Amino acid sequence: MSFLRNGYVTAPLLGALWFLTISSTVAVTMSFATGDAFRPSVILSLFWGVLAGLAVIHGRTVAKIFGVGVGAIGYLGFGPMLSGDVLLLAAIIGHGAAAGFGVLGLLVILDSVVKGPLSRHEFEAAVIRFLTGFGYIFFTAIVLIPFYVMVMTSLKNQSELLQNPLDFSLDLSKGFGLLRSYQELFQDFNFGTYLINSFGISVVTVLVTLAFSVLGAYAVARLRFKGRAAFSRSILLIYMVPMIVLALPIYIAFSMTGLRNSLFGIVLIYPVTTIPVALYMLQGYFRGLPAEIEEAGLMDGLSRLAVIWKITLPLALPALASVSLYVFMIAWNEFLLAFMLLDDPSKFTLTRGIASLNSSEIPRQHLMAGAVIATVPIMAMFLGLERFMTKGLTAGSVKG
Amino acid sequence: MSVSSLPPSGTTPLARREARLAWGLLAPTIISVALVVILPLLAIFWISVKPIGLADLRPTAPIVRESLRGSGEDMRIEYRLRNSSQEQAIGNVVLEDDLPAQIEFLGDLPEECAVQGSVLRCEFGTIEGGFRTRLKFPVAAQNKDEAEELVEASAPRVSGDADNILTNLTFTAENFARIFDGEEFWEVLGVTIFYTVFGTIGAIVVGLFAALLLNKSFKGQGILRGLYLFPYVAPIIAVAFSWLILFDPFSGSANALLVQMGVTDEAINFFGERPLALIMVTVFEIWRYFPLSFLFILARMQSIDTDMYEAADMDGASPFQKFWYLSLPQLLGILSVLFLLRFIWTFNKFDDIFLLTGGNAGTRTLTVNVYEQAFAISNIGAGAAVAVVIFCCLLGFSFFFFKFISQEEGL
Numbered sequence: 001m002s003f004l005r006n007g008y009v010t011a012p013l014l015g016a017l018w019f020l021t022i023s024s025t026v027a028v029t030m031s032f033a034t035g036d037a038f039r040p041s042v043i044l045s046l047f048w049g050v051l052a053g054l055a056v057i058h059g060r061t062v063a064k065i066f067g068v069g070v071g072a073i074g075y076l077g078f079g080p081m082l083s084g085d086v087l088l089l090a091a092i093i094g095h096g097a098a099a100g101f102g103v104l105g106l107l108v109i110l111d112s113v114v115k116g117p118l119s120r121h122e123f124e125a126a127v128i129r130f131l132t133g134f135g136y137i138f139f140t141a142i143v144l145i146p147f148y149v150m151v152m153t154s155l156k157n158q159s160e161l162l163q164n165p166l167d168f169s170l171d172l173s174k175g176f177g178l179l180r181s182y183q184e185l186f187q188d189f190n191f192g193t194y195l196i197n198s199f200g201i202s203v204v205t206v207l208v209t210l211a212f213s214v215l216g217a218y219a220v221a222r223l224r225f226k227g228r229a230a231f232s233r234s235i236l237l238i239y240m241v242p243m244i245v246l247a248l249p250i251y252i253a254f255s256m257t258g259l260r261n262s263l264f265g266i267v268l269i270y271p272v273t274t275i276p277v278a279l280y281m282l283q284g285y286f287r288g289l290p291a292e293i294e295e296a297g298l299m300d301g302l303s304r305l306a307v308i309w310k311i312t313l314p315l316a317l318p319a320l321a322s323v324s325l326y327v328f329m330i331a332w333n334e335f336l337l338a339f340m341l342l343d344d345p346s347k348f349t350l351t352r353g354i355a356s357l358n359s360s361e362i363p364r365q366h367l368m369a370g371a372v373i374a375t376v377p378i379m380a381m382f383l384g385l386e387r388f389m390t391k392g393l394t395a396g397s398v399k400g
Numbered sequence: 401m402s403v404s405s406l407p408p409s410g411t412t413p414l415a416r417r418e419a420r421l422a423w424g425l426l427a428p429t430i431i432s433v434a435l436v437v438i439l440p441l442l443a444i445f446w447i448s449v450k451p452i453g454l455a456d457l458r459p460t461a462p463i464v465r466e467s468l469r470g471s472g473e474d475m476r477i478e479y480r481l482r483n484s485s486q487e488q489a490i491g492n493v494v495l496e497d498d499l500p501a502q503i504e505f506l507g508d509l510p511e512e513c514a515v516q517g518s519v520l521r522c523e524f525g526t527i528e529g530g531f532r533t534r535l536k537f538p539v540a541a542q543n544k545d546e547a548e549e550l551v552e553a554s555a556p557r558v559s560g561d562a563d564n565i566l567t568n569l570t571f572t573a574e575n576f577a578r579i580f581d582g583e584e585f586w587e588v589l590g591v592t593i594f595y596t597v598f599g600t601i602g603a604i605v606v607g608l609f610a611a612l613l614l615n616k617s618f619k620g621q622g623i624l625r626g627l628y629l630f631p632y633v634a635p636i637i638a639v640a641f642s643w644l645i646l647f648d649p650f651s652g653s654a655n656a657l658l659v660q661m662g663v664t665d666e667a668i669n670f671f672g673e674r675p676l677a678l679i680m681v682t683v684f685e686i687w688r689y690f691p692l693s694f695l696f697i698l699a700r701m702q703s704i705d706t707d708m709y710e711a712a713d714m715d716g717a718s719p720f721q722k723f724w725y726l727s728l729p730q731l732l733g734i735l736s737v738l739f740l741l742r743f744i745w746t747f748n749k750f751d752d753i754f755l756l757t758g759g760n761a762g763t764r765t766l767t768v769n770v771y772e773q774a775f776a777i778s779n780i781g782a783g784a785a786v787a788v789v790i791f792c793c794l795l796g797f798s799f800f801f802f803k804f805i806s807q808e809e810g811l
Binding site for chain 2: 027028031032037038039040120121124125128132135136139140142143144145146147149150153161162164165166168211212213215216218219220223224225226228231233236237238239240241242243244245246248249250252253255256268269271272273275276279304329332333335336350351354355358364367368370371372374375378379382383386
């Protein structure tokens, strides 16, 4: 492996890999943005990447001149990325981006690489910088692409997409006409009701879960009783039971008692699926609170319940926020039970409503618009309260 | 007076009161969990040895329809009685109906029936499965429409004792014989193991990589961290359908992109071909759950003492050496916990595969098989039998869980 640790080997190698990464990324981005034919050329990417690596170790100025050159050559049709019959502006932006990001990225990556032999540190630092750059691009792409497709599909109509599945460009002259599928969902498919149902169910689930789990968590965290350890272990076991195993008997029981097809039935079940998680998260937090304040409260003549209400809960507000958010997310996203237990379109939750849009008679943009409607509120909440969320998720070894 | 130097032993009244309070506070949780989790789990065992189909959920009962037919001379009340089940017999079937005073019976009553006051009562005894009969009572009335209204104003009451398949004592081993029969079960098990093992390892490795990326503070770190959690936070149904549309063989962007890049000439049916479909659902699982491992690993990384790295720097350790000899051993604990937890949850996963492929094209895992047996083939008993198999596997896993996790987490 030591022959790799030489500027004349490391630089071309990383250059080639980096150019391949960049040309693929730019080609995919440009295709998704314009729908035009951009594609990376593996061989040309590797070739220009090798040269770029060598240029970079010969100094920044050389590298920049080289970059401009690659951009121009790309436009002529021999660069790392090839473009078919595309608009002039798109071509300039595309080839410019491919060459620019390629060379500028390499300048950063190969910062410590010099001509000739490299120390282990210099070599590994360069590799790590390459991996970091690659990682950011990779993760951002895999996370964003499905959501991008979701949003854009909801705004286009089916025939446009069938013609060119890559063309996500929007016809902005349509104005609010772009939102037609959303309008139809709310007008003809009852999505307003579903939104309210989902929201109501989630809020009730959060409240019931908190009411039950705060008491339980306090008992487990603070009170001494026989079987405390066994209890806090077995509450974790509930995590392990798959929903589908429970759903079957619940379906049978609900069918026989007439609770199927009622939101009340759903509200009976949802909190129980979240109580164990919430209890586990909260008891961890309660343990971290100083017991002395509570003892002072007890000495002053408060009852245990009053202590919980007046001392523990106010101190545990951040934990309550994370738990509520998390439980809200579970209830909002829950699909299986809603799917099995609700058949009546007037009582659907959002997830059940979206499932009903999955038919060949309903155009795809409606399905995706439904997906966006379900995703946006939870994302907005999540981004706004991200700190609570990450804390809460990690605090409770949370279920997935 | 001798004073004991030991603390008082045994339970003091104070301790007993505390324990009582604790159980009181836990009671709502315990009761609800017992009702919604423990009870269904026991029920699964019971159902798994019952010969029960989806149609048996509607209890067997006699069903009656009443109508006024004909006109003038020929006018008659008709009761059509049938057994809702084709197989089950119903005992003590009794039909009762109030007779309007304005309507007069003509002719004899059938032998089962008698009129007491204004109530018509017919006793059928036991009726067999698939039984149906039609009782005709010639009547006379002035006005047909009026009579029809009168007749239909009082709904006939019918009762009978039917055996409920869920509560009777008929048992069968056929459900288990059926699911273990043939190669299908082993295929399902193989798919489950592939999905679980690769899904778990993949999600942890990808999560580890993401955590390494974000384990430094820079501007925008918070935004990226939030962004990388998206797949986990978004509703499963939304992301599953987005993937389906993205990878659609006819109009999917992924295929268009691959064709344009010259990777493939023909559209690939990502979720419809063996063994590609199984790989795709595993990739989806990794994509959706890497954020979770990422979050846990990142949290653990940020709590590692930096002194150690400074010491390593002094000793001239290279970045990879630091990762391999310092970070990884520190992360081993959380990684093994994550592996165990994710292994169990991936094993339990149902929604993802159900939405992506419906268990077709060689992607049917055990959990999907529960649904398939119970609802697609309408054999609830067989579905429950698969659920029992799952439950037994989980018992094995939870044994490991307690053996290892309890030490790691210090529970």
